[in-house]
Amino acid sequence: MNIVNQIKSLVIKGLTDLYGQQFNESELTVSTTKPEFEGDYTLVLFSFVKQLKKSPEQLGKDIGEALAKNNPDFFTGYNVIRGFLNLTISDNYWINFLQANYEDEKFGSKPANGRKVMVEYSSPNTNKPLHLGHLRNNFLGWSVAQILKQNGYGVIKSCIVNDRGIHICKSMIAWQLFANGATPGSTHTKGDHFVGEYYVKFNDEYKRQVGELMALGKTKDEAEKEAPIMKGTQQMLLDWEAGKPEVTNLWKKMNGWVYEGFEVTYKRIGSDFNIMYYESDTYLLGKQSVEEGLAKGVFIKKEDGSVWADLTDLGLDEKLVLRKDGTSVYMTQDLGLAQNKYEQFHYDESIYVIGDEQNYHMKALKLILKKMNKPYADGVYHLSYGMVELPTGRMKSREGTVVDADDIIEEMVNVAKKKTEELGKVKDFTGEELIGLYDTIALGALKFFLLRVDPKKRMIFNPEESIDFHGFTGPFVQYTHARIKSILRKQSGVGSRESGVSSLLKLEKDLIILLEQYPTIIEQAAIEHNPSVIAIYVFILAKSFNTFYTEHSVMNAESEEKKQLRLKLSAMTANVIASGMGLLGIKVPERM
RNA sequence: GGCCCGGUAGCUCAGUGAAUAGAGCAAUUGCCUUCUAAGCAAUAGGCCAUUGGUUUGAAUCCAAUCCGGGUCACCA
Numbered sequence: 001m002n003i004v005n006q007i008k009s010l011v012i013k014g015l016t017d018l019y020g021q022q023f024n025e026s027e028l029t030v031s032t033t034k035p036e037f038e039g040d041y042t043l044v045l046f047s048f049v050k051q052l053k054k055s056p057e058q059l060g061k062d063i064g065e066a067l068a069k070n071n072p073d074f075f076t077g078y079n080v081i082r083g084f085l086n087l088t089i090s091d092n093y094w095i096n097f098l099q100a101n102y103e104d105e106k107f108g109s110k111p112a113n114g115r116k117v118m119v120e121y122s123s124p125n126t127n128k129p130l131h132l133g134h135l136r137n138n139f140l141g142w143s144v145a146q147i148l149k150q151n152g153y154g155v156i157k158s159c160i161v162n163d164r165g166i167h168i169c170k171s172m173i174a175w176q177l178f179a180n181g182a183t184p185g186s187t188h189t190k191g192d193h194f195v196g197e198y199y200v201k202f203n204d205e206y207k208r209q210v211g212e213l214m215a216l217g218k219t220k221d222e223a224e225k226e227a228p229i230m231k232g233t234q235q236m237l238l239d240w241e242a243g244k245p246e247v248t249n250l251w252k253k254m255n256g257w258v259y260e261g262f263e264v265t266y267k268r269i270g271s272d273f274n275i276m277y278y279e280s281d282t283y284l285l286g287k288q289s290v291e292e293g294l295a296k297g298v299f300i301k302k303e304d305g306s307v308w309a310d311l312t313d314l315g316l317d318e319k320l321v322l323r324k325d326g327t328s329v330y331m332t333q334d335l336g337l338a339q340n341k342y343e344q345f346h347y348d349e350s351i352y353v354i355g356d357e358q359n360y361h362m363k364a365l366k367l368i369l370k371k372m373n374k375p376y377a378d379g380v381y382h383l384s385y386g387m388v389e390l391p392t393g394r395m396k397s398r399e400g401t402v403v404d405a406d407d408i409i410e411e412m413v414n415v416a417k418k419k420t421e422e423l424g425k426v427k428d429f430t431g432e433e434l435i436g437l438y439d440t441i442a443l444g445a446l447k448f449f450l451l452r453v454d455p456k457k458r459m460i461f462n463p464e465e466s467i468d469f470h471g472f473t474g475p476f477v478q479y480t481h482a483r484i485k486s487i488l489r490k491q492s493g494v495g496s497r498e499s500g501v502s503s504l505l506k507l508e509k510d511l512i513i514l515l516e517q518y519p520t521i522i523e524q525a526a527i528e529h530n531p532s533v534i535a536i537y538v539f540i541l542a543k544s545f546n547t548f549y550t551e552h553s554v555m556n557a558e559s560e561e562k563k564q565l566r567l568k569l570s571a572m573t574a575n576v577i578a579s580g581m582g583l584l585g586i587k588v589p590e591r592m
Numbered sequence: 593g594g595c596c597c598g599g600u601a602g603c604u605c606a607g608u609g610a611a612u613a614g615a616g617c618a619a620u621u622g623c624c625u626u627c628u629a630a631g632c633a634a635u636a637g638g639c640c641a642u643u644g645g646u647u648u649g650a651a652u653c654c655a656a657u658c659c660g661g662g663u664c665a666c667c668a
Binding site: 029031034036037042044046047049050056081082083084125162165166167279304306315316317320322323324325327329330333356357358359360361363384386387389391394419420423425441452453454456457458459460462465466468469470471472473475476478479480482483484486487490491532536539540543546547549550551553554555556570591592 | 594595596597598603604605606609610611612615616617618623626627628629630631632633648649661662663664665666667668
């Protein structure tokens with residue numbers, strides 16, 4: 001049991017003994033004591049002042065005295081200031097805690113709880129390379145999956161690839177028109193970038209044709225409809241659906257190029273999946289769900305044949321689930337895919353990592369599933385995240401302001417390299433070790449930057465400032481880890497016997513108190529589906545260690561016993577940092 | 593216009609019912625012959641968008657208003 005719950009249960013017992021009244025844990029507020037007061041944890045007294053008809057001061061005195069008297073090994077002091085009871089926990093408790101956990105690399109992880117969660121993330125389009133927004137999605141999805149695993153859930157990572165549709169045909173048409181048979185190989189271009197270039201070429205040509213038609217007197221609407229390249233694209237989509245071999249072959253070839261490119265990026269950023277879904281397989285799914293919905297009276301068919309879900313009773317609008325020509329829309333596929341996934345895995349929860357522009361769509365999906373009485377409807381959870389914007393506003397592919405994923409990683413690596421060379425601490429590293437270190441630091445900086453902010457908030461990426469390795473950053477935390485490892489190396493490990501110390505200095509205790517909170521933190525991160533909780537924690541922990549480190553020497557501690565204690569404290573801090581960063585998908589180096 | 597999300601230091605963000613609202617960056621100033629200075633310490637910076645309400649207690653809950661964003665497609 002964590003310390004807060006221990007305190008709460010002792011307080012509840014104390015209140016019952018003193019006043020014969022029962023209280024619930026949720027009625028108590030226990031938090032760490034503010035640094036300007038004496039004590040470790042604080043009980044807020046106001047909440048039961050009324051019920052017990054005593055002044056806060058009197059209550060605090062009574063409870064404090066009872067707690068100290070009944071648990072002399074646990075509480076070693078208390079004081080009451082205004083409505084707050086500040087409790088001091090015995091140094092022995094903290095020392096024992098450290099002794100019991102310092103070498104547990106799994107500290108904070110929970111045994112399997114038998115619950116199954118699917119996490120769908122990444123969801124790329126095969127017409128252009130990944131950009132900064134995709135990175136936020138990938139890092140979030142991977143991290144949330146990892147956090148849930150650590151909390152005992154069975155996790156299945158999935159990815160739905162948007163591999164068909166009009167946008168893919170655009171790249172294909174442009175390739176036919178302009179490529180002259182060029183390939184990624186012949187141009188030495190990464191496959192996804194290669195295809196992305198043709199998507200851009202399509203848009204340029206389309207714009208040119210529209211302009212030409214408008215110059216001939218057409219309205220904008222007419223010009224957009226009549227532009228030959230757009231007509232060609234629409235025809236191509238029909239041909240694709242009809243399975244015309246020359247179209248499907250080109251489609252396979254170009255998607256293959258994109259997958260080769262994605263593979264490289266995924267490998268580099270550490271994204272992996274247990275199961276891939278392709279829209280080209282799933283886009284026809286869901287029609288059965290539509291039939292089912294119609295039969296159940298959840299959907300309505302209009303005169304033109306289109307099918308709708310009426311959500312107006314829930315404050316939403318009517319939502320189209322099938323076109324009048326009987327073809328699928330986005331929602332049709334999502335209904336089908338949800339059903340499909342559930343039949344395959346029988347998940348308890350299905351998390352969709354998707355941008356917040358789809359809040360409405362995902363809300364509608366969940367409500368429709370509920371109306372259809374699907375057992376998995378309640379388990380649908382939209383992990384909605386905000387857009388990554390530039391200081392100048394939204395990234396727009398048309399304006400070339402999109403921050404490409406591979407480019408930004410490359411830039412980070414270069415900065416990491418430059419910085420590492422300037423500091424000159426790892427001159428003995430082999431070339432391979434150096435490359436590994438640059439990658440660790442660069443990706444650590446990038447992942448930490450994108451994960452440290454609450455997912456649902458949109459965030460601003462300022463290229464000038466965001467590539468920083470100081471302060472609230474990944475490299476700061478990594479550095480602290482390397483620093484500790486350096487001490488441990490020089491001490492050839494930590495002795496396992498008890499340190500024999502009976503009292504703690506303030507900075508030592510501060511660190512242990514933080515370490516004790518780690519399991520609670522990862523539990524909270526799992527409940528909230530929010531990795532930023534861990535990023536913030538791990539930063540505070542590293543900062544706290546650095547303060548301790550500059551104030552007290554480990555190697556030249558006042559006594560051998562103190563040295564043992566501090567070695568354990570250092571070792572446990574390193575373990576928790578490595579574990580927490582691991583949950584964010586960030587490696588920590590032994591040296592940097 | 594309806595619905596949803598946000599507004600906290602110059603900038604980027606924590607804090608969602610509790611004590612005098614916190615970090616990082618940027619600014620100013622100290623600290624490397626002692627375990628890694630990618631560090632530590634200090635100074636300065638706030639009408640928590642506005643107004644009203646609930647409460648012993650409000651940045652946090654409620655209502656209204658203002659500002660910014662998203663969405664309301666037979667697009668995905």
